[in-house]
Amino acid sequence: MAITAAQVKELRDKTSVGMMDAKKALVESDGDLDKAIDLLREKGMAKAAKKGDRIAAEGMTYVAVKGNKAAIIELNSETDFVAGNAEFNDLLKAVANTIVEFSPVDVEAALALEVGEGQTLNDKIIGTTQITGEKITLRRFTVVEKSDTETFGAYSHLAGSISSLVVIEGGSEEVAKDIAMHIAAIAPQYVSDNDVPAEVVAKEKAVQSASEDLAGKPDNIKEKMVEGRIKKFLAEISLLDQAFVKNSDQTVAQFVASNNGSVKSFVRYQVGDGIEKKVTDLAEEVAKQLG
Incomplete structure (x- = not known):
């Protein structure tokens, strides 16, 4: 029988095996998912298959x-x-x-x-x-x-639960590592406010404009207050505008410029970001074991 991509994906999700291994197992089992899992177990992938869900x-x-x-x-x-x-x-x-x-x-x-x-x-x-x-x-x-004139900065925090990687033009490895440390600790979302998508700014502006504390204020006052809040919002999520973690008297942009460098890009990973973790009730689990 013909094996579909959906079947292959389901078996891969349950077993963590490669695409070709999943397809071969499904072909051998005529598309039967449970039989395919058993076949993979027989081939030495038993623990991986049992842990798949x-x-x-x-x-x-x-x-x-x-x-x-x-x-x-x-x-x-x-x-x-x-x-x-x-x-x-x-x-x-x-x-x-x-x-x-x-x-x-x-x-x-x-x-x-x-x-x-x-x-x-x-x-x-x-x-x-x-x-x-x-x-x-x-x-x-x-x-x-990166290019030959650029420098990598890498930093891992809390035994690798958070890591960051930054590319700077000019500067030095020490400066790049300091910026990577800042990124790991403060979690900026963009390099500069110019990188923030228009829809993100528009959404925040809509939220701030609807704030209860602005109700009844004249439009010109309201507009100035919203502009101030948007500026603060952008500074909080933009790396270059944030107060430098090792010296809060200067921004990251000022720190980098004082060391003859500029930030080109960064990536920050934190373990489990966006994964819905299973919450286990220990008392309930114990009760089930004893029941």
């Missing part, structure tokens, strides 16, 4: 640099305990180094990369899953390139 929202971020290329990645596990062990950390670095070397276009392409004789990056991840007993997934990555 769990939420991997813990983990670590990491930055690998190779010449004029750098990669920032997020690798997830189910618990922070596993994220802290040697096997996970070795995998984290291996994944980042592979991605920075080959620059895959997306996660699927990254998982298909060969990292050894007959072994893909996905196989390596599944192997670590089998060792740790927890689902491990490559959630996302960004590959960044």
